């Protein structure tokens with residue numbers, strides 16, 4: 001089990017979850033349907049929108065179904081939706097700027113959405129070049145549409161107005177995204193440093209603080225929902241001798257090798273940590289006493305088979321406490337500790353519980 005961490009927070013990617021993406025699709029479908037209904041019922045709908053609205057609604061619905069029913073990559077779906085929205089907004093604005101369809105319409109005011117949606121739906125790395133392409137297409141498209149029926153001065157007036165507004169949009173959004181990426185990096189670094197504080201540097205398993213943190217997070221003493229767990233205290237036998245005979249550095253190597261062996265033997269959901277010195281802890285959840293004994297036996301055997309730089313006969317003693325034996329994790333821990341003491345007294349390289 002790992003400490004809760006945000007280190008897998010992805011930088012430079014759109015952070016939109018599939019659920020949020022689908023919600024936004026529903027908003028888009030409802031929004032387009034509402035505008036379509038209003039335009040159609042009030043009789044102001046133009047031929048362009050009469051064709052475009054159902055196409056967009058159909059495309060959003062298709063993406064929604066694909067998002068729910070298939071394992072298709074969401075980034076591709078984001079791109080597709082963006083293509084629909086940007087394509088609609090640009091072509092609608094260009095169409096409205098053609099002389100026959102009414103000059104200087106308000107369709108251009110929606111074009112800013114193209115940049116906002118790009119940064120919302122796409123990875124930052126893809127959003128930046130996409131907004132540049134969209135900007136160029138917007139400017140050239142409007143220029144070509146307007147220059148056909150109007151003077152160069154009029155055309156430039158409209159086109160430059162759009163260009164300046166859009167450049168401001170792009171600049172502001174880019175600044176916001178840069179700040180967000182910077183904040184993500186700072187949080188990521190803080191997470192990494194915090195996790196270091198919970199990991200034992202020699203053995204790479206949780207240290208005492210880490211074990212306590214995970215124990216607290218698991219809320220083992222919850223009265224609402226009684227937890228079923230066992231605590232195993234694992235203590236290396238005669239470790240002082242290992243140090244005395246082979247040196248402290250060899251002792252360190254034995255410690256880290258044992259930790260490696262233990263972590264490969266426990267279940268991924270078990271909590272393993274170094275309580276201190278030559279003592280390790282395993283917390284295992286939702287196992288029967290028989291399964292706990294099997295785990296303890298596997299741990300004991302795995303260590304006894306280790307040979308580290310010609311050092312053999314490495315053994316551990318294990319004491320076990322069960323959650324059903326006491327009402328708090330501290331009391332369960334004490335029971336495990338007393339069983340460890342008995343295991344040591346019984347000659348070491350053995351396991352003790354209330355039943356053994």
Ligand SMILES: Nc1nc2c(ncn2[C@@H]2O[C@H](COP(=O)(O)OP(=O)(O)OP(=O)(O)O)[C@@H](O)[C@H]2O)c(=O)[nH]1
Pocket residue numbers: 202235236237238239240241243247248249250251252255276277278344348
């Ligand atoms: N190399 C090394 N030794 C350590 C470390 N932490 C604790 N020790 C040693 O672990 C040894 C523990 O010795 P004791 O508490 O007497 O226990 P033991 O010799 O294992 O004997 P039993 O537990 O009774 O079987 C001491 O010699 C400590 O110096 C460490 O990080 N590295």
